[in-house]
Structure formats: C-alpha cells, structure tokens
Amino acid sequence: MISEKKGAILILSGPSGCGKSTLLKEVYKEINDYYFSISTTTREPRVGEANGVDYFFVSKEEFEQDIKDDNFLEYASVHGNYYGTSLKPINKALEEKKLVIFDIDIQGHELVRNKLDSIVTSVFITTPSLKVLEDRLNSRNTDEKVVIENRIKNAKTEVEYFRDYDYLIINDNLEEASKQLVSIANITRVKTKLFNKDMIVSSWL
C-alpha cells in the first residue's frame, strides 16, 4: 500500500460570523490525523480554559527563549502578555504526516504560505453578502456594537483578497457549505505533490 508521504496544511479564513467554527466541526467528524493550530500565550488561563485546548500556556521565559530560537510563525505583545503561533507543535504535526488546520486572517494566510515549506490548501469562507453577515453578528447578541462595527469593517477589507485563496465557500446553506469544506479536507492528502514520485513509479516496475 502506497501512502501519502508528507503532512499538509489547510487554511481557513473569513470574517467573524461566516460560520467557520460550525463548518470545522463537520470536518472533524469526517477526517482523522489532523492538528488544529492553537496559539501560545504567557497570560494566565481563565476559568474553564485548558492547556493545549484553548491555548498553550507557557512562562514568559519560555516564550522569550522561543522568540530567540525563531520558533514563532508570528507573535505579539498585548497588555504585557505575549501571544503567538509556535512552530513547534506545527512542525511536530507535519512530521507525523497530519493535516495542520489554521483558522487565521489574510495576513496569517500570507505568512503560512511564505514561511512554511508545506503543501497548502486555502479556503475563504463568506456569507452571501454583507447584509447577511451584519444580521448574523447582530443576532448573536454577544458582542458590543463597536466590536461588530470593527468586524464588519475588517470583513469588507478581507473579502477583496479572496482570490489569493484556492477555494471560496459561500456559506448560504449550511449543508452545502459543509459538504464543500469536508470535500476540500478529504482531498488535501491526495494532491500529487504529496507523493514521492520514485516510490510510486517503483511499484510499477
């Protein structure tokens, strides 16, 4: 049996309210061997947060050592706490031939494309229109008005970059959009670039 030779990366971007988290749950039901990239932080865990689930919680010293060792895809300091995307769990997952899934913005997408030497499949997810996004954000009733306004502003900017992605999912119908995302996830591992040519050809001698 010839199996895939490498890990791969799946990037999802799209405005808050587009339904990414809901769609991802459908993907997790269908595929195995994935690692969902989470951030590393030096801030204290809040009640209910678990290490390795919500964040990797590390000490300031550890974080700064990893900065020196060039172990971050990106990082920032916010209100005296560090937040960043550590390359260590990502590289480990790729070595284990897993599918590494990122839920990141358009800048993150560009960083991953430029900094990681892996086969990337990327998906931009949107609502059918700005109006639908506004309605969804308002009906959630969880965010302050200024937060919603900021999200809408970002959404308008981000949608201009959808052509930098491989696929566009317009989340109009949850069942259809799930099918599309699950299909994309299913075939990230059968891209010809992931197979070792010599290995395939040698099974045909």
Add this chain to the structure above:
Amino acid sequence: MISEKKGAILILSGPSGCGKSTLLKEVYKEINDYYFSISTTTREPRVGEANGVDYFFVSKEEFEQDIKDDNFLEYASVHGNYYGTSLKPINKALEEKKLVIFDIDIQGHELVRNKLDSIVTSVFITTPSLKVLEDRLNSRNTDEKVVIENRIKNAKTEVEYFRDYDYLIINDNLEEASKQLVSIANITRVKTKLFNKDMIVSSWL
C-alpha cells in the same frame, strides 16, 4: 445568491483496469450539471450504440468540414474512419456552466490543458501496483493476451506522468477512492478562479 460564473473541466486519466468507469458512476450520482465528453466518428453505429451516448455519429463531409473549421481538439483516421473530439459540444457545455468531464490519456490531458482556456482539475487514477492491475485485467477475461500486454506496457509509461496531474487516487479500496473522486468533483466549482471578483466584492459594499 452569488453563483459560479464559468464552466470547468475535470480530467481523469489512468490505465485500463484502474476502475475509472466504476468511480465515475459514483460521481454521476452526486453531481449535477455535467457533460461527459464523448468522441465523434464517421464509422457506422454498431448494434446497441446510440448517437450522443456512445459516440456522435456524423457523415464524412460533416467531419471534414469541422476539421477545416478547426472544431476538433484532436482527431485521427483509423481504418478509413475518422474519430475525434469535437470542440462544439464541449464549448456548448462550458457556456452552459457545466462541468465537462474527460476520460482521456496523458496526451489528451496535455492537449486539454494547452488548447482549452478553462479551469482544469485533473486526476490520475491507478491501482496500488502493477501486479494488481495485471490481476484485474486477466480476471476480466474479456481481452486478448496481446491487448492486455499492450495495456500493461502503456500503464507503465503513463504512471511516470502522474505528477502532471493535480490529484492521485490509488484505487485500493473502492469506497475510499469513490469518496476521493466525488470530493474532487464537488469542489471543482468552488475554485476562486471561477468567481468574478468584481461581482463578489460588490455584494460587500
């Protein structure tokens, strides 16, 4: 509702005996709006053959006029009869925004990529090894020994070109291989290149 703006092409290649036809049947159950490319010929229909199903049957005059009009992707004359792939039904289907599916060899794949100005997704399908292919061809009991030998020789040559394709499906397990091909077919229409950027962005103003 923003819909796809263009037709698209799905190419399948792979040796006789790899299971392409069986896998395609699963695709047809799942997707709509496709056109499976069939050949045009000047030979007489055999018993049970239908126009538009097995071939497009045309007169020699009509075929030669289409040659003059540059209406063929490729054509050949075999034992005094013409066989070819007419661009007319293909272009019609693309205009109707359908998915045009080709079951063609590696030369055909190259021709379509070079001659048709459409977004192409291509899949190379194989058995897990040459041994499995030989066993399948022999167990069919339908082909002469010399035909089988020729198919095996072609298979060995063709597999060297799998990296020219987007995806490699190793048809080891029919259920798994079907899922992969159906997934590929499902997402041919959500490639960002198929969407009109202005149209998408304008729904976000």
